[in-house]
Amino acid sequence: MTTAFSHIAIVGMGLIGGSFAAALKEYGLALSITGVDRDEATLRYAQQCGLIDHGLTSITPSLAGCSHLFVATPVGTFAQIFQQVAHHIPTVKVVDFGSVKGELSLELHQRFPQLDYLPAHPIAGSERSGIHAADSRLFMSRKFILTPLPKTSPDLTFQMQEVLQKISAHVCTMDPVEHDEIFGAVSHLPHMIAYALVDAISAMEKTSGLELSRYPGAGFRDFTRIASSDETMWTDIALANRSQLLNGLESFQNSLGNLRSAIENNDSESLKTLFRDARRYRDAIVRHMESTHA
Numbered sequence: 001m002t003t004a005f006s007h008i009a010i011v012g013m014g015l016i017g018g019s020f021a022a023a024l025k026e027y028g029l030a031l032s033i034t035g036v037d038r039d040e041a042t043l044r045y046a047q048q049c050g051l052i053d054h055g056l057t058s059i060t061p062s063l064a065g066c067s068h069l070f071v072a073t074p075v076g077t078f079a080q081i082f083q084q085v086a087h088h089i090p091t092v093k094v095v096d097f098g099s100v101k102g103e104l105s106l107e108l109h110q111r112f113p114q115l116d117y118l119p120a121h122p123i124a125g126s127e128r129s130g131i132h133a134a135d136s137r138l139f140m141s142r143k144f145i146l147t148p149l150p151k152t153s154p155d156l157t158f159q160m161q162e163v164l165q166k167i168s169a170h171v172c173t174m175d176p177v178e179h180d181e182i183f184g185a186v187s188h189l190p191h192m193i194a195y196a197l198v199d200a201i202s203a204m205e206k207t208s209g210l211e212l213s214r215y216p217g218a219g220f221r222d223f224t225r226i227a228s229s230d231e232t233m234w235t236d237i238a239l240a241n242r243s244q245l246l247n248g249l250e251s252f253q254n255s256l257g258n259l260r261s262a263i264e265n266n267d268s269e270s271l272k273t274l275f276r277d278a279r280r281y282r283d284a285i286v287r288h289m290e291s292t293h294a
């Protein structure tokens with residue numbers, strides 16, 4: 001079995017699709033890459049930079065020579081894309097890079113049983129989007145989750161593991177439902193809170209008449225960086241991982257309620273305990289991330 005790809009296609013040549021193409025090119029892991037994107041300027045730029053060899057604005061039978069197709073569009077587009085793949089190129093192996101797995105990937109697996117399909121999720125990215133943000137080193141030392149399904153061929157999982165290791169990603173395998181519980185808490189919830197915080201400050205600026213937006217320092221910038229992320233991507237994630245996010249929001253509301261009561265009651269002991277415990281938990285997480293270069 002060979003571990004490098006011959007002819008592959010990537011649907012969605014933005015931050016993630018473009019970075020994957022760039023990594024495959026840099027490490028010499030694909031003979032030819034066809035980029036599929038609805039945006040012609042994106043395809044032109046990707047071809048000029050040498051990230052892809054061919055560009056297409058839709059999935060057509062001309063992709064029949066591809067062994068693998070990687071899906072890196074917002075998760076709300078997956079059902080339609082899988083339908084086109086199943087119709088035009090049913091023998092291609094499909095890997096998606098969406099931020100939600102769980103119910104979404106199980107539904108795709110059931111709806112399109114003819115496809116050899118592996119759900120995957122790079123825990124790497126940024127608030128930037130589009131092909132101009134693509135970076136061949138994006139996945140280096142980052143976790144890359146694989147959630148194989150009952151009919152995913154062991155060969156496909158094995159081949160992805162090998163390729164991801166070659167681009168220096170740290171591969172972890174887990175159950176797709178567990179994936180959504182975990183990333184609903186540690187990735188999707190923080191994004192919702194960052195958006196909500198900025199929305200609250202914007203509303204406070206309007207009602208107070210104070211120019212709040214002129215005065216933030218590094219604390220605001222650090223906390224809210226992820227609120228500059230793409231709205232289509234995050235709308236799709238919020239709805240595709242709805243039940244886990246609703247659990248997370250409830251838990252966050254409880255913590256906020258505890259904080260609020262402590263402030264209302266001038267309860268310095270409770271405040272100090274909450275801040276100290278949160279600081280210790282956060283510091284331990286960051287120490288672990290730094291020790292694994294994640």
Ligand SMILES: NC(=O)c1ccc[n+]([C@@H]2O[C@H](COP(=O)([O-])OP(=O)(O)OC[C@H]3O[C@@H](n4cnc5c(N)ncnc54)[C@H](O)[C@@H]3O)[C@@H](O)[C@H]2O)c1
Binds near residue numbers: 012014074125237
């Ligand atoms: N941005 C991150 O930090 C991050 C990290 C891990 C996974 N992901 C996941 O990766 C996927 C892509 O995210 P991104 O940040 O690269 O987005 P992006 O906005 O940078 O790129 C998406 C690309 O897909 C194209 N596109 C959109 N709909 C299409 C369609 N129906 N057909 C063809 N092309 C289409 C767009 O033109 C764009 O070029 C999403 O599913 C996201 O959840 C993102």
Ligand SMILES: O=C(O)C(=O)C[C@]1(C(=O)O)C=C[C@@H](O)C=C1
Binds near residue numbers: 099122125187188
């Ligand atoms: O670094 C960022 O800006 C990110 O939001 C990346 C991040 C995350 O860590 O939450 C966001 C969504 C992805 O699915 C994976 C990674």
